[in-house]
Amino acid sequence: MKRFGTLSFGHYGPLGGGHELSAADSMLQAIDLAQGMDELGVNGVYFRVHHFARQQSSPMPLLAAIAARTQRIEMGTGVIDMRYENPLYLAEEAASVDLISGGRLALGVSRGSPESVVRGYETFGYTGSEDPRGADIAREHFALLLRAVEGEGLAERDPYSPFGGGMGLQRIEPYSEGLRSRIWWGAGNRDSAEWAGRTGVNLMSSTLLTEADGTPFDLLQAQQIDAFRAAYREAGHAGEPRVSVSRSVIPITTAQERMYFGGRQDGDQIGVIDGMRSTFGKTYAAEPDVLVEQLLQDEAIQSADTLMITIPSQLGVDFNLRLMDSFARYVAPSLGWESTLADAPAPVSASDRRQS
Incomplete structure (x- = not known):
């Protein structure tokens, strides 16, 4: 494991006890968390995208x-x-963010996860799918996205335009060199992973797979990763693609963490999602030394280069920074990780950061 970061679902709404997290709270806290993670030397912050739900959508x-x-x-x-x-x-949009950030965007895309509405993408104006889950629309849109990101000319220039004119085809602007190498496809099964490998993009593998034959989740996922890498090589793509897996990992170092997550050692679960029998990965919640032993036995984590840790973002910035600080100090180094900082400072609280 060379890199790790957080994966946030961005939930907001009622929290119980009369408390409510607003959409503004969710986004502002995400910014605070990212800054704190940057100060810790953690590698990444990643966000789920859901429409028609109280989660981050744009x-x-x-x-x-x-x-x-x-x-x-x-x-x-x-x-x-x-x-x-x-x-x-x-x-x-992606090229603009990549340029603003100095080439730090990891653009993860896919067909998407199960929705809270029926074929919501049709409400957005994208109709004509012959697939009950809209996979054909997703692949068609993705193909055009790649062409645009690669800088292909897509629209005929107007030779009489006062804004440049000329002949031939014009590419999308702005153009960010290198962004193509930082595009990821989220795959929920082996076929999708192999398709991503043939296409020549990186692989994001989530906490569920639409396969269920009794094989432990981490082994299923490791097989998916192997199939992806084999397809990537066989297609003749240069270099080594990146591979990420996501997990729920909670280092328990305080009484508060034990109160929230003690005893949450869930095993793999089998369920039905989008009409398909699926395997869901387990939650890891334990003291750091126990976590090290468990994660070293997780075949997919050992195979991937990036671990995305799903975080309970509703519990606030300081709580999650403490979790990630504990993981960075007491767990990640034993998995092969090195901080991006030579001497990572202690995390700063969100309230102190805003005052400064």
Whole structure:
């Protein structure tokens, strides 16, 4: 494991006891968390994208704000639902954020996860899918996104235009060199992972797979990763693609963490999602030394280069910074990770950061 970061679902709404987290709270806290993670020397902050739900839905403004407040940390999406996207507008936005951040965008896209509405992408104007889950629309949009990001000319120039004119085809602007190498595809099964490998993008593998044959989740996921890498090599792509896996990992070092998460050693679970039997990965919640032993036995974590830790963002910035500080200090080094800082400072509280 060379890198790790947080994966936030960005939930907001009632928290119980008369407390409520607003959409503004969720986004502002995400910025504070990213800055604190940057100061810790953690590698990345990544955000889930959901429409028609009380979660983060338009990540590019948030990522641009994070880019302006951080120096080193990678920021990304896990994942943008391509069924909902105008691929050319997304290419413009992604290039803009990548340029603002100095090449720190990890653009994770896919068909998306199960929705809270029925075929919501049709409400956004994207109709005509012949697939009950809209996978054909997602792949079509993704293909055009890649062409745009690669700088292909897509619109005929107007030779009489006062704004440049000329002949031939014009590419989307702005163009960010290198962004193509930082595009990820979120795959929920082996076929999708192999397709990503043949396409020549990086792989994001989540905490569930739409496969269920009794094989432990981490082994299923490791097999998916192997299939992805084999397809990437066989397609003749240069270099080594990156691979990330996400997990729920809670280092328990305080009484508060034990109160919230003690005894949460869930095993793999089998369920039905999008009409398919699926395997869900377990939650790791234990003292740091126990976590090290457990994570070293997780075949997929050992195979991937990046671990995205799903965080309880509703519990606030300081709580999550403490979790990540504990993971960085007491767990990650034993998994092969090294901080991006030679001497990482202690985390600063969100309230102190805002005052400064």
